[in-house]
Amino acid sequence: MPGRMWKIAVTVLVPIALLLMPVPAGLTAGAWKLFALYMGAIFGIMLRPAPEPVVLLTVLSISSIYLGNIGVALSGYATTTAWLVFSAFMVGQAFADTGLGKRVAYILIGKMGRTTLGLGYVAALTDLIISPATPSNTARTGGLVYPIFQSLAVTMGSEPGPTARRIGSYLSLLLYQISLTTGGLFITALSTHALILSFAKSILKIEISWMQWAQATLVPGLLLLALVPYLVYKLYPPEIKQINNTEIASRGLAEMGPMSRQEKTLAVIFVLAIVGWATGNITKIDSTAVAIAFITACLVTGVVSWDSILRCKGAWSTFMWYGGIISLANGLSSAKFFAWFGSLLGKNISFAGYDTTMVLIGLLLLSLVVRYFFASQAAYVSTFIPVLFTLGLLAKVPVLVLAMLLGVSSVFGSMLTHYGNAVGPVLFGAGYVDQVTWWKIGTVICIVSAIVYTVIGLPYWKLIGLW
Amino acid sequence: MPGRMWKIAVTVLVPIALLLMPVPAGLTAGAWKLFALYMGAIFGIMLRPAPEPVVLLTVLSISSIYLGNIGVALSGYATTTAWLVFSAFMVGQAFADTGLGKRVAYILIGKMGRTTLGLGYVAALTDLIISPATPSNTARTGGLVYPIFQSLAVTMGSEPGPTARRIGSYLSLLLYQISLTTGGLFITALSTHALILSFAKSILKIEISWMQWAQATLVPGLLLLALVPYLVYKLYPPEIKQINNTEIASRGLAEMGPMSRQEKTLAVIFVLAIVGWATGNITKIDSTAVAIAFITACLVTGVVSWDSILRCKGAWSTFMWYGGIISLANGLSSAKFFAWFGSLLGKNISFAGYDTTMVLIGLLLLSLVVRYFFASQAAYVSTFIPVLFTLGLLAKVPVLVLAMLLGVSSVFGSMLTHYGNAVGPVLFGAGYVDQVTWWKIGTVICIVSAIVYTVIGLPYWKLIGLW
Numbered sequence: 001m002p003g004r005m006w007k008i009a010v011t012v013l014v015p016i017a018l019l020l021m022p023v024p025a026g027l028t029a030g031a032w033k034l035f036a037l038y039m040g041a042i043f044g045i046m047l048r049p050a051p052e053p054v055v056l057l058t059v060l061s062i063s064s065i066y067l068g069n070i071g072v073a074l075s076g077y078a079t080t081t082a083w084l085v086f087s088a089f090m091v092g093q094a095f096a097d098t099g100l101g102k103r104v105a106y107i108l109i110g111k112m113g114r115t116t117l118g119l120g121y122v123a124a125l126t127d128l129i130i131s132p133a134t135p136s137n138t139a140r141t142g143g144l145v146y147p148i149f150q151s152l153a154v155t156m157g158s159e160p161g162p163t164a165r166r167i168g169s170y171l172s173l174l175l176y177q178i179s180l181t182t183g184g185l186f187i188t189a190l191s192t193h194a195l196i197l198s199f200a201k202s203i204l205k206i207e208i209s210w211m212q213w214a215q216a217t218l219v220p221g222l223l224l225l226a227l228v229p230y231l232v233y234k235l236y237p238p239e240i241k242q243i244n245n246t247e248i249a250s251r252g253l254a255e256m257g258p259m260s261r262q263e264k265t266l267a268v269i270f271v272l273a274i275v276g277w278a279t280g281n282i283t284k285i286d287s288t289a290v291a292i293a294f295i296t297a298c299l300v301t302g303v304v305s306w307d308s309i310l311r312c313k314g315a316w317s318t319f320m321w322y323g324g325i326i327s328l329a330n331g332l333s334s335a336k337f338f339a340w341f342g343s344l345l346g347k348n349i350s351f352a353g354y355d356t357t358m359v360l361i362g363l364l365l366l367s368l369v370v371r372y373f374f375a376s377q378a379a380y381v382s383t384f385i386p387v388l389f390t391l392g393l394l395a396k397v398p399v400l401v402l403a404m405l406l407g408v409s410s411v412f413g414s415m416l417t418h419y420g421n422a423v424g425p426v427l428f429g430a431g432y433v434d435q436v437t438w439w440k441i442g443t444v445i446c447i448v449s450a451i452v453y454t455v456i457g458l459p460y461w462k463l464i465g466l467w
Numbered sequence: 468m469p470g471r472m473w474k475i476a477v478t479v480l481v482p483i484a485l486l487l488m489p490v491p492a493g494l495t496a497g498a499w500k501l502f503a504l505y506m507g508a509i510f511g512i513m514l515r516p517a518p519e520p521v522v523l524l525t526v527l528s529i530s531s532i533y534l535g536n537i538g539v540a541l542s543g544y545a546t547t548t549a550w551l552v553f554s555a556f557m558v559g560q561a562f563a564d565t566g567l568g569k570r571v572a573y574i575l576i577g578k579m580g581r582t583t584l585g586l587g588y589v590a591a592l593t594d595l596i597i598s599p600a601t602p603s604n605t606a607r608t609g610g611l612v613y614p615i616f617q618s619l620a621v622t623m624g625s626e627p628g629p630t631a632r633r634i635g636s637y638l639s640l641l642l643y644q645i646s647l648t649t650g651g652l653f654i655t656a657l658s659t660h661a662l663i664l665s666f667a668k669s670i671l672k673i674e675i676s677w678m679q680w681a682q683a684t685l686v687p688g689l690l691l692l693a694l695v696p697y698l699v700y701k702l703y704p705p706e707i708k709q710i711n712n713t714e715i716a717s718r719g720l721a722e723m724g725p726m727s728r729q730e731k732t733l734a735v736i737f738v739l740a741i742v743g744w745a746t747g748n749i750t751k752i753d754s755t756a757v758a759i760a761f762i763t764a765c766l767v768t769g770v771v772s773w774d775s776i777l778r779c780k781g782a783w784s785t786f787m788w789y790g791g792i793i794s795l796a797n798g799l800s801s802a803k804f805f806a807w808f809g810s811l812l813g814k815n816i817s818f819a820g821y822d823t824t825m826v827l828i829g830l831l832l833l834s835l836v837v838r839y840f841f842a843s844q845a846a847y848v849s850t851f852i853p854v855l856f857t858l859g860l861l862a863k864v865p866v867l868v869l870a871m872l873l874g875v876s877s878v879f880g881s882m883l884t885h886y887g888n889a890v891g892p893v894l895f896g897a898g899y900v901d902q903v904t905w906w907k908i909g910t911v912i913c914i915v916s917a918i919v920y921t922v923i924g925l926p927y928w929k930l931i932g933l934w
Contacts, residue, residue, distance in 0.1 A: 051773040054766045061763040064756035070547055073756075078545035080537055289531035289540075296528040299521045306518045310780045317777065 007049035015040035026343065030067060031335035037063050038328045045321075046379040053317045056324030069331065076326030077319075080288035081194040081201075085135050085322055087291040088188045089315035091273075092134035092144075094295075094304045098262040100270075101130050101144045103253070109152075110249030116167060116238045119245070120229030123149055123171065124178045128225060131182040131189040132214075132274055133294070136314060140189075141179035142426035149175065150430060152248065156240060160431035169432040170238035176427045176438075177228050177445045180415050184408040185221045187213045188277070188291065191318060192381045196407050198326045199381075202333030203389040204399040210277040210287035216404045216466060220457035224449055231448065236441055262303045269297045325382055342390045351395035359395040360402065361454055363388050364409050368450065371413040377421045381410055398467030405453065412449035415442040474516035482507035493810065497534060498802035504530050505795045512788075513846040520784050523791030536798065543793030544786075547755035548661040548668075552602050552789055554758040555655045556782035558740075559601035559611075561762075561771045565729045568597050568611045570720070576619075577716030583634060583705045586712070587696030590616055590638065591645045595692060598649040598656040599681075599741055600761070603781055607656075608646035609893035616642065617897060619715065623707060627898035636899040637705035643894045643905075644695050644912045647882050651875040652688045654680045655744070655758065658785060659848045663874050665793045666848075669800035670856040671866040677744040677754035683871045683933060687924035691916055698915065702908055729770045736764045792849055809857045818862035826862040827869065828921055830855055831876050835917065838880040844888045848877055865934030872920060879916035882909040 018036035023029050037059050044055030064070035076082055095101040108122040127145050134140035153159075153168035160168070183190040187197065187210050200206050276283075276290035298304045309315070332338060351359055367388055374380035385406060392402040414420030418428040418438045428438055461467060485503035490496050504526050511522030531537035543549055562568040575589040594612050601607035620626075620635035627635070650657035654664065654677050667673050743750075743757035765771045776782070799805060818826055834855055841847035852873060859869040881887030885895040885905045895905055928934060 050767065054763070054773050057759060058763045058767060061756060061760035065752050065760055068751060068753070070753045070756045071545075074545040074547065074550055076545070078538075078541040078543070080541065083541055284535065285532050286535070286537045289528060289537045292524060293528035293532055296521070296525045300517065300525060306521050306784070307780075310783055313774075313777045316783055317773070 004049055007047040011040060011043045011047055011049050011055070014043050024340075024344075027337065027340045028335060031332065031337045031340070033067055034063065034069075034328065034331050034335055035337055037067075038332060041325060041328060042379065042383050045325075045382065046375055051317065052378075053320035053324075056321040060324050060327065063328070063331075072331040072334070073324075073327050075330050076328075077323035079198065079323070079326050079330075080286060081198045082319060082323040082326050084188065084288045084291050085191045085194040086315055086319040087288070087295045088133055088135045089139075089191070089318055090295045090304070090309050090312055091291070091298065092136055092139045093308060093312045093315070094266050094298045095130055095134065096139070096144055097304050097308055098260065098266050099256055100263045100266050101126070102148060103256055103259065103263065104129055105145065105148045106249050106252035106256070109245050109252070113243055113245035113249070116170065116241055116243060117229060117233045119149070119152075119243055120170070120174050120233055123175055124182075124225055124229050127175070127178050127182045128185070132186045132277065133188060133270060135188050135191040135193070136318070137179045137183045137190055138422045138426060139314065140182075141175055142423040146172075146175050146427060146430075153432075155248070156243075158240070158432075164432045165239055167238045167240045168430075169437075170232065170236055172427050172430050172432040173236060173438065173441055174229060174232045176418075176421075176424065177232060177415060177442070178225070179423050180411050180421060181221065181225045181228055181449070183421075184411040185214065185217045185225075186210070186277075187287065190411055191322070192377050192410060193407060194322055195325065195329075195378070195381045196385055196403065196410060198329055199385050199389055200399075200403045202329055203338045203386060204393065204403060206399050206403065208400070208403060209280055210290075211279070211281050212400075213404070213407070214278070215464060216457075216461060217408060219460045220452050221408070223456060224452050227448065227452070228445060231445060232441060235444060236437065265301045266298065266303045269294060269301070269303070272297075329382075329386075338386060338390060341386075342393055345390060346394050349391070349394065354395065356395075356397050357458060359392070359397050360405055360458065363392055363395075363397075363402070364405055364450060364454065367406055367409045368413045368416065368446065371416050371420055375419050377410065377414055380413070380420075385410065400466045401458070401461050404461065404466065405457070408453055408457075409450070412446050412453075415446040415449070417442070471516055474514040478507060478510045478514055478516050478522070481510050491807075491811075494804065494807045495802060498799065498804045498807070500534055501530065501536075501795065501798050501802055502804055504534075505799060508792060508795060509846065509850050512792075512849065513842055518784065519845075520787035520791075523788040527791050527794065530795070530798075539798040539801070540791075540794050542797050543795075544790040546665065546790070546793050546797075547753060548665045549786060549790040549793050551655065551755040551758050552658045552661040553782055553786040554755070554762045555600055555602045556606075556658070556785055557762045557771070557776050557779055558758070558765065559597075559603055559606045560775060560779045560782070561733050561765045562597055562601065563606070563611055564771050564775055565727065565733050566723055567730045567733050568593070569615060570723055570726065570730065571596055572612065572615045573716050573719040573723070576712050576719070580710055580712035580716070583637065583708055583710060584696060584700045586616070586619075586710055587637070587641050587700055590642055591649075591692055591696050594642070594645050594649045595652070599653045599744065600655060600737060602655050602658040602660070603785070604646045604650045604657055605889045605893060606781065607649075608642055609890040613639075613642050613894060613897075620899075622715070623710075625707070625899075631899045632706055634705045634707045635897075636904075637699065637703055639894050639897050639899040640703060640905065640908055641696060641699045643885075643891065644699060644882060644909070645692070646890050647878050647888060648688065648692045648695055648916070650888075651878040652681065652684045652692075653677070653744075654754065657878055658789070659844050659877060660874060661789055662792065662796075662845070662848045663852060663870065663877060665796055666852050666856055667866075667870045669796055670805045670853060671860065671870060673866050673870065675867070675870060676747055677757075678746070678748045679867075680871070680874070681745065682931060683928060684875060686927045687919050688875070690923060691919050694915065694919070695912060698912060699908060702911060703904065732768045733765065733770045736761060736768070736770070739764075796849075796853075805853060805857060808853075809860055812857055813861050816858070816861065821862065823862075823864050824925060826859070826864050827872055827925065830859055830862075830864075830869070831872055831917060831921065834873055834876045835880045835883065835913065838883050838887055842886050844877065844881055847880070847887075852877065867933045868925070868928050871928065871933065872924070875920055875924075876917070879913050879920075882913040882916070884909070
């Protein structure tokens with residue numbers, strides 16, 4: 001059977017098999033059927049017999065015809081989580097369109113890029129600066145930051161093959177680790193966080209604000225970001241140590257010309273958006289409202305055109321399938337599926353006698369081990385986060401801490417493989433680094449991340465009152 | 468002041484002026500503020516200082532920050548009305564992509580196009596056949612049907628200028644009238660019907676199914692469609708009377724080659740969708756669910772690709788701004804704005820002593836007269852339909868009849884001008900017909916439509932139990 005046929009078969013047969021099984025006791029038939037369709041969606045996302053939006057629209061149309069629940073099927077498209085990702089996605093387009101991201105990189109190279117290690121920090125800082133407004137880390141790191149540094153590598157005579165180790169392999173591997181560190185810092189720095197928020201709401205019954213998340217990752221996350229370039233530099237040293245940074249920077253900036261009105265406007269709007277997100281707890285302005293205002297301001301001031309937004313296919317595709325999966329998760333939640341699942345687990349698993357911290361660490365380890373089996377971060381989040389959240393609920397761990405710990409581990413867990421996050425294929429695919437090295441260094445940085453978030457993060461979260 | 472500045476000024480100043488006015492008695496401050504923003508959106512749609520989606524996203528972001536109502540602001544994007552238009556819009560893409568629409572036209576030309584009058588009926592029939600699945604009548608008539616007939620005109624030596632009257636001017640004018648006749652027949656034949664359904668729900672508190680609508684237009688609508696080609700032929704006769712239709716058809720079909728697998732599949736899915744819509748009252752399958760299933764089936768069977776859907780910019784733009792305007796209308800409704808508006812009108816207007824039919828005819832005439840002031844159908848529907856619905860409610864006319872009569876008049880009212888509907892600029896802009904003729908013939912056909920819908924329609928609606 002050809003590859004695609006096989007994928008279609010699995011995606012179709014899994015829900016059919018579930019539907020043929022008797023409805024488990026304690027669950028309504030409707031909830032079970034919806035769960036079967038949900039599993040079809042998950043297998044569809046994992047195996048990708050068709051693009052994700054097609055998978056989700058198919059499941060939604062089956063659900064709304066077979067279960068008569070069109071209201072539920074569309075509900076995700078009006079959620080703030082789907083819109084947060086969607087609108088921030090379009091903002092990423094503005095950074096690319098105006099060239100502001102590139103300019104930031106060159107300015108930093110001029111100031112801090114004298115050594116290869118310094119260049120690593122420049123990469124980290126550039127990615128960090130634009131991360132609050134680019135939830136597609138593939139667009140951010142793969143589309144914006146990496147091309148700048150890759151072209152630097154080529155300029156310095158480092159290409160895939162014998163010259164890879166001069167500097168290109170170091171930068172490729174490092175940017176993957178950086179992307180998966182900055183991705184943990186803000187809700188708006190990674191698209192799958194929208195799903196995590198959605199599950200946090202439906203399963204843990206909590207809402208996490210933009211600022212709460214940023215505050216929780218501030219200390220452990222920034223510490224990690226400071227460690228990562230140094231660690232990769234030591235573990236996987238580049239041959240080139242010194243860089244003619246002032247020349248590179250001045251040539252790059254000269255090529256770009258003076259800062260355009262669009263770039264300046266975007267910089268101002270960007271700062272306002274960060275302020276808006278950061279002060280949301282005080283002003284009570286919803287973070288999604290800020291994100292929509294951000295893109296609206298870009299449109300009204302001519303920083304981006306509506307037509308360039310329409311061409312931003314990633315934003316539309318993501319909106320279509322995130323909205324759909326959120327609809328299904330909402331539906332499962334209101335059909336009391338997760339409550340039933342929790343009580344099922346509760347009958348078979350007991351956390352009695354275990355310390356809260358031990359349980360949290362156990363769940364963290366579990367969240368990492370399973371990552372080898374998930375070919376995408378979204379597949380992991382939409383399948384396994386509900387399980388982990390339910391387990392945590394059973395063990396009565398503090399829900400905010402649980403959500404944050406699994407939130408950041410959903411990102412750094414991707415370090416273990418080259419397929420864990422969608423930016424992997426871009427950076428690994430550039431061909432500078434072999435798979436064994438990629439996995440080895442990734443495992444080390446992942447373990448360091450886990451240690452920082454438990455040894456520093458957990459006490460810090462106690463300090464700031466998350467538990 | 469340059470044109471755009473002036474438009475921006477009006478769009479911004481109207482809501483500001485409303486906000487500065489004291490809140491009318493009987494209305495909450497929140498409802499009044501939302502109404503001010505709604506009027507900003509309406510002026511934005513009418514004057515178009517920026518594309519409609521930009522206008523709506525701006526209003527939504529202001530609303531969700533200023534009024535703190537992000538939930539309301541996004542609510543429209545989960546409504547079945549917004550999705551009905553959105554998904555059926557994408558289906559239109561399938562008709563264009565596969566060439567099925569073109570093939571239907573050539574087959575009909577071969578069978579019925581021996582005379583110019585016959586050709587007019589072919590145009591009507593082609594437009595009718597694809598109308599249930601193409602809510603953008605601009606895409607249907609302007610993008611698909613008209614180009615076929617325009618190229619026929621050119622082939623027969625009829626171009627704008629001295630040769631226009633040979634046949635091109637007849638076809639251009641006729642197709643406008645046809646498009647605005649078929650557009651009234653189905654909910655899915657015109658995008659603004661989604662807004663009408665939305666107001667019917669929020670103001671009149673009724674839901675109209677696809678089948679109910681189609682049943683209500685069946686007799687008067689098809690009668691009109693049968694009359695229109697004949698009337699235009701008599702009022703505005705083309706010089707060419709006979710057509711070498713068999714040669715045109717066989718050459719056209721030969722050029723297209725044999726029917727592709729995609730065309731055949733689309734034809735089957737199309738028939739299934741029509742059956743789905745038509746039997747919705749019995750099967751209880753929501754018409755939006757059918758529309759989503761339609762596009763899903765096209766995607767899964769490879770009739771259209773997801774990428775071609777992503778390129779269908781009209782669908783995305785329409786979804787963005789229809790969703791937004793539905794959100795605002797929902798918000799006004801739940802803030803009891805329309806109820807307040809009704810009681811306000813009730814204090815000043817009395818329908819006591821007037822016959823129901825007279826009131827209906829009065830409202831119909833009012834709906835037509837105002838059309839000269841609206842530069843687009845959407846602007847008319849989103850501003851004036853709520854007023855007319857509220858008046859009808861006050862006069863206690865049967866709400867289903869009211870909704871249907873104003874629903875169809877929203878379409879044939881566009882005949883009065885060349886800017887009344889978005890397909891106007893395409894057909895009028897082709898340059899075959901002068902403005903005076905366009906308005907003159909349009910007025911006649913519009914009056915005939917009004918007569919048919921009152922003299923035949925109203926008794927027929929009584930017969931089928933709409934009142």
